Amino acid sequence: MKALVIDDEELARRRIVNLLDEVPEIEVLGECSNGKTAIKEINEKKPDLIFLDISMKDMNGFEVLQKVETSPKPIVIFVTAYDNYASRAFDVDAFDFLLKPFKDQRFFKTINKVLNITRKEADVNFEKRIKELFLIYSKETKRSAPSVKIPVKQGNKTIFIDPVNILYILASGYYAEIYTANKKCVLRESLGNLMEMLDNDLFFRIHRSAIVNVNYVKELVHSEYSEVDVRMSDDKLLHISKSNKKDFLKKMGV
Template structure:
């Protein structure tokens, strides 16, 4: 398993490297001292796991993850001096979060979890799904019109127009239709990039809605709004997305 260490502090990188040198199952591809360099290295070296500092000087770790284009995406272990927004950590499919200064025992517990996930099999599944995503893409617009969702030994080709909304759940995206809930091992960031922007809108870092299935807006006394979907579920709209969401609805 190949790993990349990303941290703008040399001593922090050195400690992770020293700890990983004791793990024969992991090969260290290299180290990065900035977010910009990390994006280049991830896209070119295609590591299977990255140890990513969230608080670098040029950009935070979440920004790095939004800009990488590799398929399949690497397993992510976040490193931070302070506890970050939990929703963000879930949304980027983080395998684990290590708070600095972490103990060796805690570090190796994370590494053991990564090694025991059966990585090659998961990567094979991801590659097949990504190949299907490419096959079912409208080449003229770049917008997918079928989303492949693996269910046991079959793959369902889901029409985006049937989707009510999508929420994040740990390492998975939960896709809701009128009759079913599907799990897809993908981040909301990745789905947001490939879904039709005329039909879908990300109202919160943990939720994407189909605009055609937003039935009501519920206003709170604090000026916040929730989107009431066709199935009755309320989804909160973040403050940052409130104005563009209303504009998208023509309000």
């Protein structure tokens, strides 16, 4: 059996690889540190088994799996720190999970289960199960979002930003710029992952490069060609994409 280890934390990847060295039935094909590389490696190398981190910086694990084109599909072991829903979400045949931090005994128990699963069993209803798990993941992360503060490293410190104080968030390459009333913070995170952490009642992604807190929307600016911009409380003007305009205007009661 050939395996691929996918996690954006190097120490987490190394631990799994080291444990797999003790399993002669499994050959490690390689490691991936982000979702984009993982998709490429899975489709090219066609592993039998993948260890997949749910929360990575560029995309989450479910987004990776939705772009897997190989057939039959690989057996998936999710690696997650979300213990509030993991046992319920992953009680599915041909899938398992490792809850960080996990003990060696738990790891080898999972491996024994995997070695008894056939590729055919793993392939059955793969797409359906991924969609179901993605919905569970989305609901649970959004449900807990109001109490979650966003950690941002600044020099030798880590500050925590309360989402209710965020005016808007802008994409800048691989980074996100978080704006509050009195400061701007930068962190290496995708807007997609940030949206999963935020309360959908308060935040709306008006453009692929912008998320706004609706409580800080000052006014809507209508221009020619039916385009609409949003002016925030600090007078920052942000463009609303055509694909998001209808839903955003509905949310704002316009």
